[in-house]
Amino acid sequence: ADTSTSGGSGSGEAASSDDLSITLLPKNLGNPYFDASEIGASAAAEALGAEFEQVGPTEATPDGQVSYINTAAQQGRSALVVSANDPNAICDALNEARDNGVTVVTFDSDTNPDCRDLFINQADTAGIAKVQGDLIAEQIGEEGEVAILSASANATNQNTWNEAFIEYVNETYPDIEIIDTVYGDDEDQKSFDQTAALLQSNPDLAGIVSPTTVGIAAAARYLSDSDAKGEVALTGLGTPNQMREFIEDGTVEAFALWNPEDLGTLATYAAAAVATGEIEGAEGDTFSAGDLGEFTVGADGVVLLGDPFVFDADNIDEFQF
Amino acid sequence: MTTTIDISAGTNRVRAFLSGGRMRELGILLALGLVILAATLTNPKFLFSGDGWRDLLLTPAPLLLVTIGQAFVIITRNVDISVGSIVGLTAYMTGWLFATFPGIPIPLVVLASVLFGAFLGLVNGALVAFAKVPAMVITLGTLYAFRGINVLWTGSDRINPSDMPKPFLAFGTAQFLTIPVLTIVAVAVLVVAAWYLANMRSGRELYAIGSDPQAANLYGLKTTRRVLTAFIVSGTLSGLAGVFYAARYGTVDSQAAMGWEFNAIGAAVIGGVAIVGGVGTVWGAAIGAFLLMTINRALPIVGIPDFWQQAVVGVLIIGAIVLDRVLALRQKRRLIETRDNA
Amino acid sequence: MVTEDPARPGGAPALELDRVVKSFGPVVALRSGSLTLHPHSIHALIGENGAGKSTLVKIMAGLYRRDAGDFRFRGESVDFSSTAQSKDAGIAVIYQEPTLFPDLSITENIFMGRQPTGRFGRIDRQAMRAEVEQIFARLGVRLDPDRITEGLSIADQQIIEIAKAISLDASVLIMDEPTAALSGVEVERLFAVARSLRDEDRAIMFISHRFDEVFALCDTVTVMRDGAYISTHPIEETSVDELVRQMVGRDVTELFPKKETTVGEELLAVEGLTSPGSFHDISFRVRAGEIVALAGLVGAGRSEVVRAVFGVDAYASGSVTMSGTRIPSGKPTAAMAAGLALVPEDRRKQGLVIDSTVGSNTAMAMWRKIAAFGFLTTGIEHRAARPWDAKLEVKSHALDTVVGTLSGGNQQKVVLAKWLATNPRVLIVDEPTRGIDVGTKAAVHALLSELADQGLGIIMISSELPEVLGMADRVLVMHEGRITAELDRAEATSENIMHAATHATEPSA
Amino acid sequence: MTTATQTTSIVQFDYARPLWRRVLATREFAIIGLLVLVLVVASLTVQGFAQPLTYNYLLLDVAPILFIALPMTLVMTTGEIDLSVGSMAGLASVTTGVLVQSGAPFEIAALVALAVGVVGGAVNGYLVTVVGLPSLAVTIGTLALFRGIAVGMLGTTAVTEFPEFWTALAKAKLAGTSIPWVVIPFLVLLVIFVALYHFTPFGRGIFAVGLSSDAAKFSGVNVERTKFIVFVLAGFVAALAGVYYTLRYSSARGDNATGLELQVIAAVVLGGVSVFGGRGKIHGVIAAVLLIGVLSSALRLEGISSAIINIITGGLLIISVVGASVFAWAKTRRSSPTPARAAAASSS
């Protein structure tokens, strides 16, 4: 089937499932979190009989993503599954792609609702805020100073989670004080150095929360051989493979995450469902996501994966991603 | 008779040290002292805590190595913009060797990575020296090419601490008499490099080549070989820095050490290595590297908000080179005055 | 190894070149260069600018490789591929243009690449310094061996080149116009050293455009023309006229064709010019039709004064006035607009953009003037440049030839053409005939004289006393940054110029 | 036509080589040829390349680089370099964003951003010319400074609300074509820069300063002013590119245009501008920017990873200089023996 010569098919035109072509566009390549998503996504694509490809910039910037969105439009792909580096900056490009017949599904990090067909939400903000708040409160005995080690200052999901987290903690645990938010830009070295700086500038720090897989791993690595090991608690969102060692050596007690593999799978099924015309993407539409079961589209075209899962020494060996 | 000559030569040297060439190093050293003092006064932990003391010495170590190599290259009136990519590539290579050949002896890995760095330096040097083309263009090209190879090789893989043996990672933070081992290695390299540049014929020839390449040709100096050597030194030290990076940070992906080229060049220039070649010492360059990294670490401590730190780093870089220039001009004026009065 | 009777002058040749050919792309620099140097003899090589002398030198130095012909050193055929090889074989070369490392000390410059070393290959600085001091004493030089060479005058640089060559202790010493930048005292010292080296049975070659020097120093002389060997004579069997005829291919009638001109209105007035460290309280005037010479020893500060007058350097106090209008300090454009022109002393660094073309260089100082509605094209440049290059007989293949490939003398002509093209009212020339052959030198003198006749005021810096005496209407003598004497054409003699140049006199004069 | 002996005669010709050789046998022409070749091959073999959309995206993508390459060519011809252009574009973007956010009309905000560009360029120029610092060092400093101010001003936020009219204009196509409207301001700038650089006394001064600032100074070229002006131009155009960037992505962020400086410099150098100064042609630079853009676009369409694009960019840079050097070396080898042999034969 020739899908690439003309990008001019009008939006909403349905592709039959055997000439389905899906492009996965993560925030950046070389990020273990998205590698896990890619495994789920490509498996789903295979199950659907769709042609599948992952592309992306090496650095997590919106302008880098725009080039790939444009390329997908030029190639006339049926669907684009994207985690946005900026909610607005890539909007126009996405809409242009949609005008060229490309179905756009965001996952992990959303754009403005009017420039995508669906958003696959890994966990709702309240759920993430709650699980992180409860974990850190438990680990530091519900009182003390806590700092946040976030990803880049512009990451949509991070900022929303952090706000909700701060609000939740302030309401639920009045003796915990959130003293600072620092940014490691999802770079190992920067997150590592930021951890060092946090520890030095805040001698009374009781805990660090890092809602990003790169950040929590780097922080754990710094803590594991510093004097603060065992003194300062660390939790947040991490992948089992990266955190296994630190759970084992006691640097980290417990952390949370959803399964990014499932997230990729769900996003791919959703994209296929819209692209083939199976659903419109309106509130209340339901579709099947293979082994994951049935999902329903919520308000604003959001599909929710489920609640985050807590990993600790007892269960971590059961997971490989 | 001999003693008097010795004394006068000695005092001459002291005077030359204070008034002339070493002024720049002293100024930068002073700035470094002030930064450490300011940070320590704000938060004594910056210096007086196990982690603080260790990090103060340890953090600059990899950049120190890269800057020494960069100084070699800049002194010959060349520049190596590809160092960040070399560090990234060799850091990945280090992790990859451990991950792919479990049980491989650590010294073998270190050697392999350093040799790999030397090889990448050789590629740069051969292109620059034999084709006689501007180093800036070549190394800008290899900056892209090496990073591209790195991304291709790494893909979306990454090295995690669990991929590397514990003793190797421990080496990243190991201390000897409270001084980090990596720092000791870097300073040892520095001492050897400084001695070589000051006291060996081939070292002095690097300065001559940078001072006037055409004159070097007329003198019959082995320009090609020396420039090649400078690039190999830069590559080798960047390779060693890659090993340091892997040991210290434990995690390596395809973007490791991105942008280090500007840090290394900036550090060398702050330390008084003239970008047009022929002038400067590795001491100065090393202090420059120390200053740059320490500023980075001190800013959050003295309470500069996260978002403004980079701006402050920029101001400090410019401030350092302006100060250096002002001192040099004052020096020159004083020379003229003494000439007038003579 | 061929050993020969060392004491016999004119014995077995130390070095022989036979019908050597060298070309650069389409340019044939040497068609058939031949030369024989003997131990215990000083041999002169003379020829017009571009005759191929320096090319021959560079072949002997191993800097260029010959295309054809024979090169024998001590009887053995050699083919040097780098200057290190010729150095090792025992050939020391002083190049026409000083080539020093500006950031390194004088001592390091002299020993670069062959420093004495001690244990672990460590450089022995003490030994190096001691030897430099010894050589400097021999040459009568008072430079600080630890000073970096950046900012040294051409003359001082030339002296370091000489010291460098002497320190090599070579059996053959080749000097390409070593005296061009030197004044009498230094030249005499150099000659003394050269003679003593000759008496140590070394072969010495000397290139100069000054015949008095050739006759004072040399034993034999070889003439070249158009890249080819012409003749060799023992010095006592030849004369200036004969040599000039062979060099130029015709007679040169007059070397100093000074016309008597009527001195007109005052054009340039310099009042109390001072720049600490360089010169103090310099005052003089230049009138239309007058040639004012600035004489003095090397390093007296003459170049710095004219640079300040032209605005390339700023000065601390004093004033420069052109026909009543004050020229601001440090603004060459203002000076040019007022009708000043400066032909600087270092043509390769200051006079020319050496990697640019002949046409562009010639037009450079008049870019703004020749631009049409603010626009400038290569065509416009060439149209403006052509007549001036032709007038000064610049020998170049085309106007877009890179000026750096011309011979030294032709480069100097391009600089002169560039400034004459601006139609200046006061022309400052700093060592205008340095490195220029007799034919051209006479032409330059004639030109200066003619320009003065047309009403230009001319300031001429020259280290050649005959030139000063032959051309100047008035002579200002400088010593250590101050004007120590002002002499009319009538009162100027070599004795009182030299006296003023070497002694600080009471401020009254 | 030319014989070996005319070195001894007075200037004969305006040009040593005929016109066609001066135009065609140049490095710039080689780049243009390569660009055409890549365009043809990509159009024939890459699916989805030969469509109007491609040219639209391509031009939109390379526009900031095209813009900044113009003044960068001037800066590098004077022998200096400006590494701060990417940061300046980012700073201009943030300035626009912050002002628009605080209620200023977009037009005013953009003008202020351009003024910031002029001021930033003047800071670079001042430090390089008046204080006398090496530009590489100065602009490594301002690279951090400008970026730092940009990040500091906006913090975690991004400004995304800009007037529809302007954001649409940034992407609008010229009537009936797929050519983006942004080429119009670019062409205006291009004409100005070509005239300034190649056909004015000021432009000659730029070249002279790059080849020998001493000789330029002795000839009445105001070296300091020349360098100062080119730095200001670089700051101004970088800011212009930053404003364009803001509109194109409808987003002002602290990290906009990060790393743009190396892309610009790579293109300028590939286009034949000497890093030592004194040599360069604008048409070569434009061709080089487009060449890299076309290659990236075609390779992306083929699904080839950006790593390969990096390797190719790097390889092109290296080949362009090494190739030229080898070519020159081969030429001297080839041409030198002929006249020499002839002369040798005639003299013996």
Ligand SMILES: Nc1ncnc2c1ncn2[C@@H]1O[C@H](COP(=O)(O)OP(=O)(O)OP(=O)(O)O)[C@@H](O)[C@H]1O
């Ligand atoms: N590197 C070069 N490339 C091209 N032409 C050259 C080169 N070097 C010298 N020439 C040409 O060779 C010829 C001889 O030059 P050379 O420098 O040997 O003359 P010279 O006798 O030393 O003159 P002068 O007395 O002016 O120093 C000149 O025509 C010059 O233009």
Ligand SMILES: Nc1ncnc2c1ncn2[C@@H]1O[C@H](COP(=O)(O)OP(=O)(O)OP(=O)(O)O)[C@@H](O)[C@H]1O
């Ligand atoms: N006492 C001194 N110590 C060190 N350097 C000096 C001293 N006097 C002069 N110089 C330097 O030497 C040079 C001499 O000045 P200048 O070139 O004006 O002299 P000049 O009379 O024109 O000699 P020349 O014949 O070389 O042109 C200047 O560059 C100056 O900086």
Ligand SMILES: [Mg+2]
């Ligand atoms: Mg010569």
Ligand SMILES: [Mg+2]
């Ligand atoms: Mg002088």
